């Protein structure tokens with residue numbers, strides 16, 4: 145579909161869709177929007193202002209992926225009433241600017257939890273057993289082996305023990321791993337009740353063979369040179385959350401020194417900044433595996449995210465209350 149293709153009647157009120165993966169799903173969501181008298185307009189997922197400006201002018205609702213929503217975007221959308229984040233993280237949205245303009249922000253908590261938890265285990269196993277590197281060797285004619293670890297023998301740390309962190313913890317417990325968790329918003333009892341040992345962030349590197357990140361982005365990196373200096377040799381780090389949780393140059397140095405044995409991620413800084421990632425350097429190819437932010441991309445999660453986003457968008461446009469509002473300070 146081209147950037148400005150319209151679905152529904154010309155003119156009238158329009159809904160801008162910039163999520164990469166929004167589709168009708170099992171409920172004909174595009175039909176529901178059209179039935180509500182809304183024209184659906186597609187825009188670029190990276191939210192380039194020059195391309196979006198003409199589309200934002202008439203938009204009353206916006207279904208957005210992970211692209212930035214800044215004061216400049218909002219001021220280009222004077223009729224905007226509701227920004228429905230199709231997904232969970234609101235780190236790229238200027239929530240204060242939205243609140244100041246009376247724009248209601250919603251998201252789809254829980255809709256992609258199982259999808260991201262599944263991918264996280266896949267990334268962890270890929271790094272732990274060297275699956276992508278093994279595949280490359282076979283394709284180049286070599287049946288050279290590598291030695292990994294069994295997941296059940298490991299102590300695994302989880303940073304951010306929310307919906308996805310706990311879903312990953314449940315899967316890890318099923319494998320027989322020992323699960324430690326750090327979450328500054330949860331008390332120790334809540335963490336224990338969800339099956340993990342509560343620990344401080346600083347304890348994790350020395351105690352874990354693998355650590356998985358599930359905290360919101362938008363702040364300073366939690367994984368930096370100091371934190372990495374405390375790691376056991378051979379740490380595996382998994383990041384299916386946000387790139388800015390990790391100081392990437394510091395991690396590249398730790399991978400080269402061998403302190404960190406592997407990094408498996410669904411995101412990199414370059415996802416939003418463009419350019420070249422230090423983690424994609426040729427000499428790190430066998431230690432780093434990256435997927436293109438596809439954690440939420442399952443048939444099931446896309447269906448749930450779309451249904452929740454459209455239901456809340458229509459509720460707000462009807463003058464009602466959304467089920468999943470995001471308030472200022474609702475993120476990290």
Ligand SMILES: NC(=O)C1=CN([C@@H]2O[C@H](COP(=O)(O)OP(=O)(O)OC[C@H]3O[C@@H](n4cnc5c(N)ncnc54)[C@H](O)[C@@H]3O)[C@@H](O)[C@H]2O)C=CC1
Pocket residue numbers: 231232233234253254256257260303304305306307308309326327328329330358359360361366384385386410437438439440441475476
């Ligand atoms: N790869 C992908 O496609 C996806 C990535 N995500 C990312 O995963 C993150 C987590 O998603 P959910 O589990 O659904 O959110 P959630 O809100 O249920 O869990 C986040 C947890 O992190 C905790 N937290 C906040 N600040 C923290 C800090 N400084 N250190 C450690 N923990 C902290 C919170 O208390 C909360 O329990 C999202 O914010 C998003 O960035 C989410 C969905 C899809």
Ligand SMILES: O=C(O)C(=O)COP(=O)(O)O
Pocket residue numbers: 163164165209210230231232233234256437438439440441
């Ligand atoms: O839900 C999130 O925070 C995600 O990262 C998923 O984003 P997406 O819908 O795949 O652009």
